[in-house]
Amino acid sequence: MTSHPEPQQPAPAAVDAYLSDLLAPADEALAAALSDSEAADLPSISVTATNGKLLHLLARIRGARRILEIGTLGGYSTIWLARALPADGSLITLEYSPRHAEVARANIARAGLDKVVEIRVGAALDSLPQVADEGHVFDLVFIDADKVNNPNYLDWAVRLTRPGSVIVVDNVVRDGRVIDAGSTQPDITGTRAALQFLADHPKLEATAIQTVGAKGYDGFAVAYVQE
Ligand code: SAH
Ligand code: DHB
Ligand code: MG
Numbered sequence: 397m398t399s400h401p402e403p404q405q406p407a408p409a410a411v412d413a414y415l416s417d418l419l420a421p422a423d424e425a426l427a428a429a430l431s432d433s434e435a436a437d438l439p440s441i442s443v444t445a446t447n448g449k450l451l452h453l454l455a456r457i458r459g460a461r462r463i464l465e466i467g468t469l470g471g472y473s474t475i476w477l478a479r480a481l482p483a484d485g486s487l488i489t490l491e492y493s494p495r496h497a498e499v500a501r502a503n504i505a506r507a508g509l510d511k512v513v514e515i516r517v518g519a520a521l522d523s524l525p526q527v528a529d530e531g532h533v534f535d536l537v538f539i540d541a542d543k544v545n546n547p548n549y550l551d552w553a554v555r556l557t558r559p560g561s562v563i564v565v566d567n568v569v570r571d572g573r574v575i576d577a578g579s580t581q582p583d584i585t586g587t588r589a590a591l592q593f594l595a596d597h598p599k600l601e602a603t604a605i606q607t608v609g610a611k612g613y614d615g616f617a618v619a620y621v622q623e
Contacts, residue, residue, distance in 0.1 A: 416446050420446050420448065426472065429506075436495070443611075448473055451538060452480045455535075455536050458535050464538070464556060466520045469491070492520070497517045500515055520545070520549065521548060537562075543586045547593050554599060554600065562619070566614075567583075571614070591617065600622070602619035
């Protein structure tokens with residue numbers, strides 16, 4: 397029997413480069429946010445450009461005026477999200493590391509978004525009760541911090557949103573490790589509990605999408621808050 401080898405497939409990262417050059421090209425502020433984050437030795441774990449553009453589009457589709465982000469890093473996803481806001485919109489982003497927050501503050505100011513974005517430094521679970529006490533209601537929540545706390549962040553997200561709001565949870569696949577029910581790794585147990593929370597909560601309708609691309613194999617979950 398003659399063997400017919402499979403034609404070589406392009407690498408997902410090469411396809412991601414093609415798609416992002418075409419549909420999510422970096423401008424000066426986005427490029428500088430990444431290069432200054434790298435120069436400051438922040439981990440290279442921002443969302444990809446195509447995923448940043450998706451966050452931006454979800455916010456616009458929702459008509460979001462108030463956005464909450466949990467996990468700022470250097471502010472790259474923050475810039476994508478804040479650019480979706482109308483003139484009177486605002487975004488609160490929660491970051492544990494003062495060093496990350498400092499880099500993000502400069503990146504956000506260079507993008508001209510310092511009047512729109514408020515960075516609160518500290519463990520998100522310490523900041524969230526204050527955010528709730530202030531009476532904020534968010535149209536979109538992006539959860540992208542320590543994965544072990546994702547069930548807690550989802551619980552807060554439900555309390556801080558209203559019917560019609562959108563909740564996005566990043567990094568829910570982690571090279572496929574998410575299906576390891578016996579895992580004792582905190583990011584996996586946290587993510588699995590978060591997905592179970594999405595499945596069980598009567599006010600949430602959710603799905604999860606696997607992704608490949610510039611940052612490897614991962615995924616995100618999207619939930620719609622209903623009555
Ligand atoms: N959303 C960013 C990437 C965030 S990386 C982007 O796509 O551009 C995760 C961030 O969460 C890191 O900066 C980390 O310091 C922060 N973090 C980790 N634990 C946290 C906690 N308990 N509270 C708030 N932020 C936390
Ligand atoms: C990690 C965290 C993230 O938010 C991400 O997008 C990728 C990786 C991490 O902690 O390894
Ligand atoms: Mg992430």
